[in-house]
Structure formats: structure tokens, C-alpha cells
Amino acid sequence: MERYVIAILVDNQPGILTRVASMFNRRGFNIDCLTVSETEDSQHSRITIALRGDNSVRSQIIKQLRKLYNVKEVKVMEHGKSVYRELALIKLRNNPETRHDVLSAVDIFRSKIVDFSPTTLCVEITGETSKIEAFIALVEPIGILEMCRTGVVAIERGDSYLNSETSL
């Protein structure tokens, strides 16, 4: 099943995230990841959801989202036309035998070490989900002690906007 990313512009009010998340739950749609954040306009928040499903699921999700009262815009962030980014913090064992491999991986993936202790080190990596997953696969044998990921955020390239009222 194809993975796709949906951006949702909602009123910046308490409880909106619950309404959106609850709709997914009760309609039986699974979410890969979800992020919510401020936008350029304090009236609105932006929710980005990545999920998997066929076309009929995708279209049903979009229509059900549009029915929610506080949802202003819903748009699929098309892969070729959007920038996707995700950030992960990954804490690894810091032992002399593997340190060199870790540092090379960090270098090759253009990530960085954000914490370094005698026993652990923490890597910050940003990029598309596929890049982050490739990095995780690489360092997994070394032993991941802890990991957290932001989930994907996405923005369209060029003169396209989630808010249909926005223009140049």
C-alpha cells in the first residue's frame, strides 16, 4: 500500500487534535505518524499525517476530514511536488570498537552528534523518512538504546499553499 502525506489546516483551538485523531480511530484508518504545529497565522494550526492505504481509503479520509467543523483545508502533499522532512534523535552505545563506524555513518548521512558521554552518544538526523530509516538500519546492529522521531512534516514546492487564501 502506498504511503502518502496529508496536510490539514485547522482552527487553533483546544481539542482539535482529538477530533482529527478520533476520526481516524473510529473509521478504522491507521496513522503512521502525526505532527501538529503552529503556522504563519496564529489562528491556524497545521497537522501533518502520514499513512498508508489504497485510493479509496485516501479519498474517504480526505472527505471525512473535510466534514470536521474546525478543518479549513485538507491537501495531499504529492511526493514529487513537496518537501518532506523528519528529524530523529538516536542514542547509541559509545564503545571504542564501534565508534569509528558510527562516526562514519554520521558523516555519510550528514547527521550530527548532539551528545557524547563515556558510554553513550546521541545522533540527530534530519531528512526524508527513507533516509532516516536507512540510517537506523545501519546503526541497529551497534545497539540503539533509545530513539524518538518527530514524524514527517511536508510543504509544497513553489507557489502552492495549503491555505487556499494565501498567494504571492
Next chain:
Amino acid sequence: MILTGADIVVETLIEQGVKTVFGYPGGQVINLYDALYTRSDRIKHVLTAHEQGAAHAADGYARASGEVGVVIATSGPGATNLVTGIATAYLDSVPLVAITGNVPNSLIGRDSFQEVDITGVTLPITKHNFLVKSIDKLADTIREAFVIAKSGRPGPVLVDIPKDVQTATFPYIPCSVVEKRPQRVAKGDKISKAVQMIAEAQKPYIYYGGGAISAGISEEIAALAEKIDAPIGCTMMGLSAVPVDNPRYLGMEGMHGHYASSVGQDEADLIITIGARFSDRATGNVAKYARRAKIIHIDADGAELNKNINVDLGIECDIKDAMQRLIGLVNEKQHPEWMARIAELKAQEHEQFLRVTATDRITPYALIHETAKYTNPDTPIVTDVGQHQMWVAQYYPFKQVRTFISSGGLGTMGFGLGAAIGAAKATGKRTVLFTGDGSFGMNLNELATVTAENVPVTIIIMNNKVLGMVRQWQTLFFQQHYSNTDLHSRKTDFVKLAEAFGMPGYRITALSELETTVEKVFAEDGPVLVDVSIFEDEFVLPMLPPGGSIEDIITERGDK
């Protein structure tokens, strides 16, 4: 004008044209009830026996009138008692505004006495809900609740008002009745496509649901059917929108649908669907549903298009506008062979009907037929849920739109009595409630409301001393294991019960008493109850078994 929040709530309801509200007082709505008290000449409050009854009454009021129904309850248990009523309205797209009190803002989140997060509880069963945290937004929030409830596909909206918002003061500026949000009209190319599909069809079938009642398109349906020479079928929720005496009308299709309607739909090559949502009770096995047909689906709610059934042409639009344009653009057509086949199916259905009803016991049909002698075309006919509901749906001769009031989507046993009170209040007309001994047992406390308010309700209990619908399934699919569906051990005397609540009660136990007793029942002025004994193994037929298709149809006992 500076008013308290409680006053503002009631003034806003009056301003929005609300004449009757249903509810039950309690600690966090005392102020609201005080505001109702001082305005009792301008707005009527009906006190029910239980908040659930009030919610069903507001729902019945809305279904019978087309207006937004309003129910009021206190916080905590008052609010949670509304839940089944709100869910019932949600599943059947009934415009409802539920107003609940809540503990003061300062006590919210502390598990205070009678505190419940009712906006959280009702999130999945309302179109939207509001917690009004400050008085400056109170009047506009209530107005917005009305807009949401009645716009597009209607539904329930809950407004939760903490007590401190009710006691605070704020200027109130009256407003006019809010309008529905305009619905987008169908695009021209979609209508053209529909016209083309209708032109190409040899066996068109018009299929409408409850959305046709909301949109008020009874005449348009009949006109379209006439112009393109098609039969008309409907869902249970669509009943009463087209009168049974329309020669093209086949009745409801689906699990317990009319035979000609279900088979006709299966044989059609084009199904023109209007304001219906292809529920599992209507379609049976979706893989085998309407295999020979292309489907046009016209609906107010775009999310219904391709949700349960993939359709060939989906049109999200103002239904009435689309129907009128469609009627203007389609060519007149004749389908003599198809209509002859439909006539043949109707004849088969009639033969089945004669076989099922040929008995000297009191059949549901005989009872409904006898009742219909005393009702008018505009008499609201309310049901509970179960076998009796299906029999009424199958046999009662509905002549006028909004006269069939029944819980379809949620299938709420206990809906009927409250809804009948609401329907009678909305129409000012004698209302007939068909119920079963099971359903009636759930909310019979509302008899207190019926007699206190002298509501002209005729309660007809089809008493088979079993939970008949479940029993029917147990007979057919569970080797006659009648697990907890036998009510013979109950000692309830419904006639005495009626008398205890202050209304006359009658009993019919033999066919010979049917005519004379029904006559006496309908000679009564006020509320009246009649307990009619029917056979415990009377089946609702035909039946498409759950998940089955038209080949699996059971038309007579012993078929399967």
C-alpha cells in the same frame, strides 16, 4: 440588553424559532430552568421522565416537523443519559441541538460532582460540539449550533455550558433565524453524465433514502420516475416520502424489504440513488449487490460517495436542485418490458403476502390494517425497534412525507415512546406508536410524560412475549437456542400499567376482538394503550440473511 447567560440561552432559542424544548432539570441547569420559567409564555418546556426520553422526543419532534429539535439536560448523568438519543439522531441525520449544563469552569477537570466531559463523550456521535467557556461567545455558539444542525446533511450538535457562564452577564443582541449554509450545486457535466446514463438504461430503478425527506423532494422523485418510466424503491429511512398509492412505488428494499423492491433493484441496469448511504442492512453482501447495474449516487454528503459501494457517478450537491435540473434535462422514455417485469414481481409479492397472512390468528398485518382505518394521511406513525418496526415499515400505507418515525441506523429499542411524544408535540396531531413488549419495556417510564401532558398518543404493543427479532435469528441461525429472548416469565400487565400511569388500557388476545377493540381504542380522546397478543414465532419476511444476497432471500418459513 444585559442578560445572564441562562437568559441569553433561552432568548437565543426563542429567537431561533424554537417553540418547544424537551428536558430534565438538575443542579447545573437550575439557572437555565429559571430562565425558562420566566419565559414560559414564549417557549414551552416538556418535562420527561428521563433524559433519554427527552432526547428521543426532541428527535421525534425534528423528524415530524423538519425543524431543529432541542433537548436540555444537566451535567454528568443528565448529559450521559442523552447519549443514546444523540447517537440515534446522528445515525439518522436528524437536526438536533442538545444543551447541557456543566460544572463551573473553575471545577472542570477536577472530577467534581456530576462532572462529565460530555463533549469528549459525544465527539463521535455529533456533527460537532462546543464547550462554551466564556459568555461573550454564548449566543453566537448556539446560533452556530443551529446552522450546523440543519445545514447540508443534518445532524445533532451539543452545546455544553458551564454554570458560571450561565450566571455571568453580557449584552444580548437579538438576531434573526439563522439560514442553512448554502450547499454547492451539482456541476453541469455531472448532470449531463447522469442524463446520458439514464438515456442508455433499459431497466432504471430510482432508489431514495432519508436524504430525500431532508431535501423535500417527494414530488421530484415521482416526476422523475414518471418521465423516465422507472419503478421507485427506497430504504427504510426513505419511507413516507413517496405515497404507497403511487403505482411506481415498490417500497423499501434490503434485509426485510419488499420482495419486488429488492428483486427489482437486483435486476435493474441503472440505480439512481438519491440521499441514501448503502448501509449494510440495505445492501447485504456488497460484492453481490446490484451486480448488473450502474449506479448514480446523488447525496448531500460527499463522504458517502464510494464509501460503502463504488458508484459509477457520484454527485455531491444540493439534492433538490440536482433533481429539478435532471428532470428538466432527461428525455421521456418508455420501458414496457421492464415495467411488465416489475408488475410480475409485484404479483409474486402479493401471492407471498396472501400466503403469509392467511391465518386465523392476529397477524401483524391485520393489526396494522385495522389501525390504518382510523388514522389520517398525516398521522405520525412512530415505531420502536424490532419485528414490529419491520412489519409497520412493510405494511403501513404511508401517504404523506414525515409520517414514518423510526430509528433506522442505530436501531434504538426504547426510541418509540419519547419520539411519539415529540411527534405529537410537533404536529399537534394524534400520534400512533407501534411498539413491541421488548422495546416498550425499555423506556415505558415516559408514560408519565404522556399522561402529565395529555399527549394524544395511541400506543399499540405487539406483544409476543419474546424478543422476536433476535428469536427469529435464533430460530434461523442458532439452532433454536432461545438464549435470553423469552419474556414469558415477566408478569407485566400492560393494561394495569397504563391505568397506573393514568390512561386507559385495552387488551386484544383473539382475532375476533380486533375490530371492536381497535374501534374503542380510537374512540378515546387522550392517551391510550392497547396490548395485542401476537404469535411468538411470527416471522418478518422476506429476509435477506445478514451478509447474504438476493439469491439467499427467504420468503416463507421453511425456505431455509
